[in-house]
Amino acid sequence: MSAVLPPHGAVGGHDGHSHGHDDHHDDHHDHHAPTGWRRWVFATNHKDIGTLYLLFSFAMLMVGGILALCIRAELFQPGLQFFNPELFNQFTTMHGLIMVFGAIMPAFVGFANWMIPLQIGAGDMAFARMNNFSFWLLIPAALMLVGSFFMPGGAPAAGWTLYAPLTLQMGPSMDGGIFAMHIMGASSIMGSINIIVTILNMRAPGMTLMKMPMFAWTWLITAYLLIAVMPVLAGAITMTLTDRHFGTAFFNPAGGGDPVMYQHIFWFFGHPEVYIMILPAFGIVSQIVPAFARKRLFGYASMVYATASIAILSFIVWAHHMFATGMPVTGQLFFMYATMLIAVPTGVKIFNWLATMWRGSMTFETPMLFAVGFIFVFTMGGFTGLILAMAPIDIQLQDTYYVVAHFHYVLVAGSLYGMFAGYYYWAPKWTGVMYSETRGKIHFWGSLVFFNITFFPMHFLGLAGMPRRYADYPMQFADFNMIASIGAFGFGLMQVYFFLFVVVPAMRGKGEKAPQKPWEAAEGLEWEVPSPAPFHTFEEPPKLNASATKIIG
Amino acid sequence: MTMMNARVHSASRGWAQRAAAAAMAALATGSAFAVNDLKGGPGVNQLNLHEPVTNIARDQMWLHNFMLIVCLVIFVAVFGVMFYSIFKHRKSKGAVSANFHESVAVEIAWTVVPFLIVIGMALPATKVVVAMKDTTNADVTIKATGYQWKWGYDYLKGEGEGIGFLATLDTEQRVSSDSGHPEKVDNYLLKVDNPLVVPVNKKVRIITTANDVIHAWMVPAFGVKQDAIPGFVRDTWFKAEKEGDYYGQCAELCGKEHAYMPIHVKVVSAEAYTAWVDGKKKEIAAKADDPNKVWEQAALIARGEKVYANNCAVCHKPDGKGAGPIKALDGSPTVLAEDKMKQVLVVLNGQNNGAMPSWKQLSDTEIAAVVTYTKNSWSNKTGQTVQPSEVLAARK
Numbered sequence: 001m002s003a004v005l006p007p008h009g010a011v012g013g014h015d016g017h018s019h020g021h022d023d024h025h026d027d028h029h030d031h032h033a034p035t036g037w038r039r040w041v042f043a044t045n046h047k048d049i050g051t052l053y054l055l056f057s058f059a060m061l062m063v064g065g066i067l068a069l070c071i072r073a074e075l076f077q078p079g080l081q082f083f084n085p086e087l088f089n090q091f092t093t094m095h096g097l098i099m100v101f102g103a104i105m106p107a108f109v110g111f112a113n114w115m116i117p118l119q120i121g122a123g124d125m126a127f128a129r130m131n132n133f134s135f136w137l138l139i140p141a142a143l144m145l146v147g148s149f150f151m152p153g154g155a156p157a158a159g160w161t162l163y164a165p166l167t168l169q170m171g172p173s174m175d176g177g178i179f180a181m182h183i184m185g186a187s188s189i190m191g192s193i194n195i196i197v198t199i200l201n202m203r204a205p206g207m208t209l210m211k212m213p214m215f216a217w218t219w220l221i222t223a224y225l226l227i228a229v230m231p232v233l234a235g236a237i238t239m240t241l242t243d244r245h246f247g248t249a250f251f252n253p254a255g256g257g258d259p260v261m262y263q264h265i266f267w268f269f270g271h272p273e274v275y276i277m278i279l280p281a282f283g284i285v286s287q288i289v290p291a292f293a294r295k296r297l298f299g300y301a302s303m304v305y306a307t308a309s310i311a312i313l314s315f316i317v318w319a320h321h322m323f324a325t326g327m328p329v330t331g332q333l334f335f336m337y338a339t340m341l342i343a344v345p346t347g348v349k350i351f352n353w354l355a356t357m358w359r360g361s362m363t364f365e366t367p368m369l370f371a372v373g374f375i376f377v378f379t380m381g382g383f384t385g386l387i388l389a390m391a392p393i394d395i396q397l398q399d400t401y402y403v404v405a406h407f408h409y410v411l412v413a414g415s416l417y418g419m420f421a422g423y424y425y426w427a428p429k430w431t432g433v434m435y436s437e438t439r440g441k442i443h444f445w446g447s448l449v450f451f452n453i454t455f456f457p458m459h460f461l462g463l464a465g466m467p468r469r470y471a472d473y474p475m476q477f478a479d480f481n482m483i484a485s486i487g488a489f490g491f492g493l494m495q496v497y498f499f500l501f502v503v504v505p506a507m508r509g510k511g512e513k514a515p516q517k518p519w520e521a522a523e524g525l526e527w528e529v530p531s532p533a534p535f536h537t538f539e540e541p542p543k544l545n546a547s548a549t550k551i552i553g
Numbered sequence: 554m555t556m557m558n559a560r561v562h563s564a565s566r567g568w569a570q571r572a573a574a575a576a577m578a579a580l581a582t583g584s585a586f587a588v589n590d591l592k593g594g595p596g597v598n599q600l601n602l603h604e605p606v607t608n609i610a611r612d613q614m615w616l617h618n619f620m621l622i623v624c625l626v627i628f629v630a631v632f633g634v635m636f637y638s639i640f641k642h643r644k645s646k647g648a649v650s651a652n653f654h655e656s657v658a659v660e661i662a663w664t665v666v667p668f669l670i671v672i673g674m675a676l677p678a679t680k681v682v683v684a685m686k687d688t689t690n691a692d693v694t695i696k697a698t699g700y701q702w703k704w705g706y707d708y709l710k711g712e713g714e715g716i717g718f719l720a721t722l723d724t725e726q727r728v729s730s731d732s733g734h735p736e737k738v739d740n741y742l743l744k745v746d747n748p749l750v751v752p753v754n755k756k757v758r759i760i761t762t763a764n765d766v767i768h769a770w771m772v773p774a775f776g777v778k779q780d781a782i783p784g785f786v787r788d789t790w791f792k793a794e795k796e797g798d799y800y801g802q803c804a805e806l807c808g809k810e811h812a813y814m815p816i817h818v819k820v821v822s823a824e825a826y827t828a829w830v831d832g833k834k835k836e837i838a839a840k841a842d843d844p845n846k847v848w849e850q851a852a853l854i855a856r857g858e859k860v861y862a863n864n865c866a867v868c869h870k871p872d873g874k875g876a877g878p879i880k881a882l883d884g885s886p887t888v889l890a891e892d893k894m895k896q897v898l899v900v901l902n903g904q905n906n907g908a909m910p911s912w913k914q915l916s917d918t919e920i921a922a923v924v925t926y927t928k929n930s931w932s933n934k935t936g937q938t939v940q941p942s943e944v945l946a947a948r949k
Contacts, residue, residue: 078730078735078741079729079730079731079732079733079734079735080730080731080733081733084809085810085811085812085813086809086877089806089808089809089811152878153877153878154877154878157808157809158806159806163766163767163805163806165765165766165783165906165907166766166767166806166807166808168907169765169766169808169905169906169907171878244906252906253782253783253784253785254783254784254907256784257784258784258785259766259767259782259783259784259785260782260785293642293650294644294650295650295651295652295654296652296654297654298653298654298655299654299655299656299659299660300654300655301655302660324769324778324779324780324804324805325780325782325787326761326779326780326782326787326788326789328686329682329686332682332686333679333682336675336678336679336682337675340671340674340675341668341671343667343671344664344667344668344671345664347663347667348660348663348664348667350631351631351663354631354634354635354638355659356654357635357638357639357642358634358638358642358651359638359642359648359650359651359653360638360642360648360650360651361642361643361644361649361650362638362639362642362643362644362648363643363644363645364639364643372635372639375635376632376635379628379631379632380628383624383627383628386620386624386674387617387620387621387624390616390620390674390675390678391678391681391682391685392609392612392613392616392678392681392682392685392776393613393616393617393620393678395613395685395776395777395778396602396610396613396617396773396776396778398769398778398804399769399778399805400804460598460599460600463599463600463601463602463617464595464596464599464600464601464602464603465602465603465771465773465801465802466595467771467802467803467804467811467812469806469811470802470811470812471811471812472730472735472742472812472813473812474591474594474595474740474741474742474743475588475597475735475737475738475739476588476590476591476594476595476596476597476599476739478588479597479598480598521650
């Protein structure tokens with residue numbers, strides 16, 4: 001990505017709009033911009049840090065993916081062929097933790113780092129050094145998570161939800177995992193503060209909040225969610241830690257503790273967390289659909305309000321993950337109603353995207369394919385979510401493969417597809433070269449087909465009652481498991497293909513040179529700077545037109 | 554309601570079978586051909602919920618079908634519009650983009666309409682939630698206790714009061730799972746030594762709790778799933794309308810043997826139930842070990858070997874060597890200790906935060922036997938004998 005950019009090449013970026021300052025700036029950078037490894041370790045440039053985040057999260061996606069393939073290999077046939085059940089549980093646990101905290105969340109922070117300053121006309125993120133710190137904190141945390149497989153007793157095996165009191169039985173790697181999550185939480189909180197302060201204080205003059213690009217809006221709301229809930233997770237795992245080592249009994253029934261309280265605290269974090277992982281994807285899609293429909297986003301204001309309502313509602317639905325714990329009837333009813341309510345603002349978003357496409361003039365380059373794929377497949381995950389929200393049905397489906405299918409439809413076909421769409425949309429700006437449309441299409445169709453082969457049969461397995469986190473299963477489930485495993489390997493290969501045949505050439509600068517605005521009808525300030533985006537952009541606040549999408553004068 | 558349910562159900566089953574056959578032929582695995590549907594358990598490539606045998610399960614099935622149809626209709630309508638647009642409003646077809654981008658009326662419409670639909674969905678669900686939670690006036694009350702990794706059943710009230718036993722997965726199936734090429738039997742991983750027996754058409758209340766970590770007691774055909782939480786009791790109920798065998802599995806991650814603690818419920822006629830209760834009571838009376846009986850060492854070791862195989866070998870392995878975090882018993886200082894009560898206390902109370910669980914649910918004789926067995930097996934040659942009376946004295 002910007003590995004190909006000279007750190008102070010400024011490729012004509014200054015010629016455009018800051019004549020009088022050229023000399024002064026060039027001097028300044030020649031003396032201070034570090035090169036070589038120092039450029040990355042001491043990075044304070046939002047673009048460099050964005051690149052680091054994206055590469056880190058892709059590496060974690062691969063690690064998490066390998067764990068997923070270990071799970072699918074074991075489940076290919078009934079019986080234990082490769083791994084013992086303890087190791088299997090470690091795989092499911094670490095797959096979840098690594099994908100959530102190592103892949104999806106940092107990837108969106110990477111997108112935010114790259115795009116938010118460019119979209120709002122800011123020179124950089126508000127706190128450049130804290131930005132560096134929040135990235136580099138992730139490295140020890142990731143090493144600790146991955147390294148836990150090599151600790152005595154192996155990695156944590158209590159599920160990514162880390163339910164007590166099973167966590168109290170885990171070996172020392174549990175403490176490593178808790179520490180890693182604390183660090184990642186701190187990193188997320190710092191990243192969020194940075195994003196909020198940047199968006200609220202550093203918008204170019206004339207860009208009012210209600211003229212902001214949707215991606216910046218969804219991230220602003222996401223950042224507030226993160227700040228609200230990461231400390232809650234920190235509390236839950238700290239209590240687990242003190243239960244394990246310091247004789248407290250928050251969750252240990254033998255000392256009068258309550259294991260269900262852990263679940264309440266965890267899901268008070270956990271449910272907003274799932275929206276943290278999807279809202280930025282909504283933002284990306286909301287930018288791509290209008291660009292390729294050549295038509296303004298329908299109902300911008302209602303999109304903002306819908307995003308905010310989803311965020312607010314996400315705080316009052318957590319116990320729908322706990323219908324089987326035996327809540328009182330009023331509790332079940334409240335959480336069932338609140339959860340079903342979320343379908344309303346989510347529906348509004350889908351309808352707005354549709355109305356944007358309606359009577360547009362559409363073309364289907366890879367970003368649009370992924371965006372439409374996102375809408376289509378994510379909605380299936382939304383519908384299964386609605387079905388799961390009904391407490392009586394959930395009693396049948398809770399902790400079965402139906403749930404696994406549901407959240408992979410919203411997290412893989414949702415968040416991940418949103419990110420792929422964003423990559424194809426913005427990578428020409430990052431790298432200065434276009435991707436190969438053919439390869440993009442192969443990646444899209446391959447991913448879409450294999451994704452559905454993997455996860456669609458899981459709905460049937462869940463309905464038939466196959467519990468999740470099972471290393472072995474009754475014979476009747478064999479065929480669907482085999483199909484799912486085949487799909488999983490295909491899906492994994494498609495992502496390797498994406499890296500080797502799309503990302504690597506782009507990082508090497510191979511490909512057709514990207515114009516400043518590769519997409520005919522794309523709007524926004526990021527298309528007002530050259531491709532690749534120069535190391536420094538918007539050093540002087542730009543003057544914007546009335547809709548805050550173009551630079552004038 | 555019932556009509557719709559019946560129709561959808563039979564339709565989906567017909568489709569299920571054809572799809573299943575097609576899938577199998579396509580894969581040409583050959584492996585699943587030997588396996589048949591398990592009555593009361595999962596069917597081969599089953600596509601829908603289990604065939605319900607209680608009112609609640611029937612309502613859940615109806616709700617699910619209802620939701621599926623409503624969602625499908627919305628899905629087809631919404632994506633019909635989207636794909637129409639995708640094919641019609643293309644630049645390559647000369648479409649020129651319109652300029653509309655706002656309409657308060659439309660936004661209000663597509664907020665209010667989904668809201669009404671959601672209310673329409675919530676109403677029938679509410680009725681079922683209330684019915685599910687009504688555990689009053691049960692005919693038989695049974696406590697199901699989750700252990701790592703088996704279920705304990707105690708008949709607390711109603712006919713059969715006082716009966717109690719453990720239900721463990723068939724050990725051969727567990728071994729067969731490890732082999733990597735399990736025998737293709739219909740009840741693979743679902744066969745238990747002592748199924749739960751309940752009378753047909755009687756309201757059975759299940760009280761759940763657990764001894765170590767959270768488990769979940771689930772029987773899909775009854776529409777029942779209830780977490781079993783250590784230190785707490787929760788309850789659920791069912792009234793099975795058809796005799797037969799019904800199967801479920803533990804549904805909350807509970808450690809390494811999570812997949813190996815199935816649930817098997819036998820629903821029998823009132824007469825058969827009475828007969829079973831009588832038989833069980835006699836058996837218990839005959840089997841009750843007098844904790845004050847003094848045993849020969851050899852007899853205790855023989856008894857202990859069985860207790861060990863049923864309860865301890867899963868973790869500590871038949872050769873007593875343990876595995877990974879599981880401590881070895883062979884050569885263990887606790888087992889070899891001069892003070893033989895040291896090991897008795899570990900077995901009674903557990904250690905390491907329950908990594909070694911408490912086994913106080915075993916009888917004094919069983920604990921005495923298994924301790925004596927481990928003290929005199931493999932390379933352990935202590936010659937010590939623990940008598941049941943000593944275990945009884947150590948219980949506190």
